[in-house]
Amino acid sequence: MGIEVEKKAGFDTESAKEVVKELRASFVAGKTKTYEWRRTQLTAMLKMMDENEPQIVAALTDDLSKPELESSIYEIAMLKNSCKLALKEMKHWMMPKKAKTSLTSFPSSAEIVSDPLGVVLIISAWNYPFLLSLDPVVGAIAAGNAIVLKPSEISPSTASLLAKLVKKYLDCSCIKVVEGAVPETTALLEQKWDKIMYTGNGRIARIVMAAAAKHLTPVVLELGGKSPVIVDSGINLQVATRRIIAGKWGCNNGQACISPDYIITTKDYALELVDSFKCELERFYGKNPLESKDLSRIVNSNHFARLLKLLDEDKVSSKIVYGGERDETNLKIAPTILLDVPQDSLIMNEEIFGPLLPIIMIDKVEDSFDLINYSGAKPLAAYLFTNNKKLKEKFVEKVSAGGLVVNDTTVHLAEPSLPFGGVGESGMGAYHGKFSFDTFSHKKAVLYRSFAGDAAVRYPPYTAGKLRLMRALLGGSIMGIIRALLGWSKP
C-alpha cells in the first residue's frame, strides 16, 4: 500500500510525457494497426471478464454497493457485447468505403479509408466505472489506437482492479491505465493526444476541452443533464411506472447520466401516478428500502451531502410525498418522490444524480415540451410515456436531447445501432457500436487518377473558351460540355 502511494505521488508531467512517448513509439511502429493485434486485445478483454467476474462485481460492490445484477448485466454483459460486436464487425468496419466520383475528376476512383487517430486518452466516470472505462477502450482498440485510460478515483477499487487486469491481459506497450486524481489528470491533459474522450460533468468537461484546444485535440464529451420523463394519461400505468423505476432507482440508484431526473405530468393524472409509484416501489424494494440489497448506495459523503441539500431546501422539503429517509452512516437515501417543487428550487436547477424524483405538474401534456426546452440546456435523454401517436410525433420533433425513448427509459443505451451521445450541455460526439470505431478513426479521403484524360482547360493561359468549358464541366451536364466545346454556350 505504501509503495502504491509512492507510485501515485510520482506521476507528474514528466511521467505523463514518458507514457505518451512510449505509446507514440508503439503506434509509429505499427503495433496497433494490424487486424491481428486488435483482435487479440478484444479477445483478451473477453477472457479477462470471463475469468474475473466475481472480482469485478466485488469491486463495484466496494465502490458503489452496486447490486450484483446491475454489475453483472449493466456493466459486464454490456461490455462483453461491445467486444463481441467489434470482433464480429471489425473487418468490415476497417474496409475502405468506395465513394462515387463525378465528371469533374473523370476518370477517377475514390474511397474513404479509416485510419487510427494515434494515441488517445479516455477519462472515465465513477458511476459505471467498469463500463465507462472499457467501452470506449473497445472502440479505440477496434480503430487501431494506442490508449491511456484514466479511471475515476471516486471509484478506487474498480480503478485499481482495472489497472491490475489491463496489465495482466492487454498489451501494456500500447494500452495503459493511469490511476490518480486531479494532479495526475492535469499532467495527462497537458500532453498532446490525438483524441480525448471524457465522461463526466460539464465543469470538468470545459477544463478538458480547454486543455485539448492547446493541441487542437478533438474531443468527445459524454456529459449529463436533467433527463425529463413526460407521462401522459391513457397508458399502461403499471408498466410505465416499473420502467421509470428501473431507469431511475434500478440504475445505480439514480446515479446515471440517463436516469430519469424528473417527471412532468398533468395535474389530473399526478395522483394516480404517485399512487402507482408508491405501489411499485414497495413491490420492488419492500417497506424498508434503506435495507434493500437491490439499491446502490450514494457513492460518497460529498454526494450524500449534496443530495441532502437538495432535499432539505425550505421550499422543497415540504413537497416530499414518498420516502425521504436517510442513513448517513451507510450513505443511503430511500427512493424519494416530491410533488410540485418550485421551478427555481435547487433540485430543479442541477442534475440530481440520485434517488430523488420530483414531479412537475402542468395543465395539458403538450405544455411539457415548452417546459423542457425552457431550461435552455439540452439533456442527454428525454422520455415520453404515451399511446397518443400525435404526441409522440410532436415529442420527437420538438424535444432536443442526446437521445429519446418512447414508452421506456434508458434502454436505448443497449442498442449499438444507435449513436450514444449528447448535444449542447449534454455533450458532443457519440459512441457505441460502429460509432465507437468511427469516433476513434480519421476518415481519410483518397482520390485516384491516372495520367490519361488530362483536361487542358484547367491550365493557363486562361481564356474565355476555357472558362466556358470549365463551367460546363463543373455543371456536370454532358450537353453543356458539348455546347461549350462547339462554342455555343454563354460567354
Added chain:
Amino acid sequence: MASEGEKKAVFDAESVVKELRASFAAGTTKSYEWRSTQLNAMLKMMEENEPLIIAALRDDLSKPELESSIYEIAMVKSSCRMALKKMKQWMMPEKAKTSLITFPSSAEIVPEPLGVVLVISAWNYPFLLSLDPVVGAIAAGNAVVLKPSEISPATSSLLARLAADYLDHSCIKVIEGAVPETAALLEQKWDKILYTGNGRIARTVMAAAAKHLTPVVLELGGKCPVIVDSDINLQVATRRIIAGKWGCNNGQACVSPDYIITPKNYAQKLIDSLKCELERFYGKNPLESKDLSRIVNSSHFARLSKLLDEDKVSSKIIHGGERDKANLKIAPTILLDVPQDSLIMTEEIFGPLLPIILVDKVEDSFDVINSSGTRPLAAYLFTNDKKLKKKFIATVSAGGLVVNDTTVHLAEPTLPFGGVGDSGTGAYHGKFSFDTFSHKKAVLCRGFAGDAFVRYPPYSRGKIRLLKALFDGSFLGIIRALIGWSNSKS
C-alpha cells in the same frame, strides 16, 4: 466611413445571437421550404452578381477570372444544387436495427439542426469558404452568422450586402470586422463553430468554444507534400502540380502543394519539366502574367520574402525568385535541396515558392513526411507503381490523399473534406456539410406489451441468468435460463 467605424465599435454580438435564437426557436429555419428558399436565393444571388463577385475577388487578391468563376462561384453553385437535390433525403430519419434486448421496439436516427451556428471564413477563397459552410448550415436548418475575413475586405462587404439583399436576415447574418468583432462573437454561446484558417487562431477559437461546450470544425492547413516518382507521364504530372500550386490563388490555398519530394536521380528531369511548363503557362515574365493571383497583402509579402531571403535558402533558388513589391507579386519560384531546418521547410509556405527535397529512393519520402510530426491537410503522390500507391495510402496520414493529381479531391462532394491533427478536426462538403451542422438524435420507440419482468427488483439469481442470456442474444441460452429458473427457483 466614420459612421461605419462607430457601428463596428458598438457591435453588439449578444443581441445578434439573441435575435437568431428567437428566429430559431420560432421554427423559422426548420422547414424544408425555408431551407429550399434560401438555397435558391443563393443561386439567384450568384447568377445575378457574378461580375461583381469576380470584381471583388480581383480587388482583394487579383484573382484571375477563371479561378474566381470556377473555383469559387461554380463550386458554391454546385454545393447549393446538390443540397437542393438531396436535402429531402438527408433530412429523413434513418431507420436503425434493434436487438433482442429491447424487443419489441423500433428505432431511428433523426437529424435535427444544432441551432445557431457561427462560420468564420478565410481570406484566400473568401467567397467559397464563406458560403460553402453556410450552404451546409442552411441545409441542416440552422440560423447562421457568417464572419468573413477582413483581409479580403471587398469580398467581405459584398457578401454582407448580397446576404442582406437575397437571404433571410432574421436568420442569416453577415458580421464584418476584425479582431474585436471576432472576439465579441466568440464570447457568445453558439451551437457550433466552423473556422477556416490557421492553427494559432484555431486554438483561440477552440478555447473560446470550450467555455460554452460548443463543438467545432477547424479547417486548417499544413505543409502538403507532393511525392514524385520516376517513370510517370512527367508532363501531365508537372502540369497538375503547377495547376494545384500556382493555379490555386498562386499557392495561397490550404491544399496547395507545399513542397516536393523526389529521388535524387529524377530531380533534374522534374525541374526541367517544371521550368518548361511554367513558361508555357505564365510566359517569360510571370510577374506580368494576368493568370496569377498577387500576394494578398504586404504582411504576407514580407513573410514570403523572409522565407526566400534566409541565408541557407536564398542560394538554393533555381528558378524564379523575382519580386515586385509595389504590386505585391512574387514570380513562381523553385528551390532545390533546402535544409530541413530552414524556415521555408518549417512553416506552411502559402505562396508561390516550391522547395524540392531530394531522397535516395522514393520510399524514403514517407519517413520525410511523417518525421515532420504534423499531419497535413493533403498529400499527393505521382506514380505508376501500384505497390508504392498502396504504401502511400497505408503510411501517410493527412486530411486527404490524391494519387496522380493535386487538389481535385476538393471538388468531389462524396469525399469528406477536413484535416487531422494540426490540419484540423471535422469535415464538410456534400452530405458531410449537412451532417456536421446536425445533431443525430437517437430515437427508440417501444410499446407497453412485452414487459420483461426480469429487469425489475427484487433481483435474483434466476433473473441474472435470464438477463445474461438475453444480452447474449442466444435463444437457446434464454430457454435454458427459463428452464433453470423454473427448476431452481432461486
